[in-house]
Amino acid sequence: MENILVAGANGTTGKQIVNLLNASQYFKPIAMVRKAEQKKQFEAENIETVLADLEEDLNHVFDNNKTIDKVLFAAGSGGKNVFKVDQDGAKRLIDASKANNIKKFVMLSSMGADKPEEANKLHDYLKAKHNADEYLKSSGLNYSIVRPGTLTNNAAEHKIKLEESLNEHGEISRADVAQTLVKVLNDDTANKATFEIIKGHTLIGEALNKFSTVVY
Template sequence: MRVVIAGGHGQVALRLERLLAARGDEVAGLIRNPDHAGDLRAAGAEPVVCDLEAASVEEVAGHVSGADAVVFAAGAGPGSGAARKETVDRAAAVLLADAAERAGVRRYLMVSSMGADAPPPEGTDEVFAAYLRAKAAADADLRRRDLDWTILRPGWLTNDPGTGRVRLAPKVEPGAVPRDDVAATLMALLDTPASAGLVLELVAGDTPIAEAVAAVTAAR
């Protein structure tokens, strides 16, 4: 399987790249900063320099052409303002979907965020509220498309070691989840075509990831 990951130098993306490469998949990561190329190579991924805030649909389509799936794991990141939540967390996700359609890549996994299913609560920090609105808009755009999409909305991300056990459902109680387990869940979703069309929330839990994915697909 060939997988192209937007935001290839992100913490979840690097973990996913390692997992996919370790089992023999072909992985490419789209990165804005060429200085990050070595980290992707160390993870077993092919670095592809592509600034999603400046690239054309044709350019991105060329990078994803021939892929079996694309994963949107990009984000403006901590310290960025509200404007970049719009240009990265929303617009870049839309650009990747446009490019996937152009290139004939049907499978699209979106790394979204818990809380993107409702307006930000009153009193929410302005930048975080902009982030949630951008994620909600990107999710809504993807859901309208004729693609085999899956939207994963993790809770609060931590760098704790993964346990391989999660709670995964259309709606779960808010909580934290290790980035290791987010990456492992993304890989399990990639391996499960029946997860297409699902919007799922993810936090740490007691169910092995493979069982959790099987359960949500069986319950649809």
């Protein structure tokens, strides 16, 4: 069983990710939270937690949890501090992950992060995500970058549309995004891959088969 550090565990999508990992026979979540009071909900479920702020040094996360195997970044500032959290916070966690020989870094990005200059309303957010994604690609770490369309709180459909570039906009439930992120944690899935997802008609596992590759 592999230990997965989840950055942004207290977020709407992050909580679903942690629950999926906690129910998995392959993965064990370590919930990374920013405030001490956020630890209680996870500890009540016997889920290990670590207190860390993406705007500060993160090396203690790995010093105290030397058994972390992979990292899943699902954190976000909610548009308040996109360059400090979504960009620099991600870079800080990437650096710490590399220093501690993490096997895989899964990034929750956003559709449009490949061309932030074309965005109107979310330019700064997408630019921050773009910079974080590019930093991860050049880090030398094994990675998966998942770029969903507009997030909804609808129930999981367990089906998606997936391409490296969809060339169309759409929405997708946080539940299906969470399932996709957990599935790409597998060693043989989406290694050094970047792709976009929206709701669709193909089962998530089947859609990911096109990115089943060699293990790095």
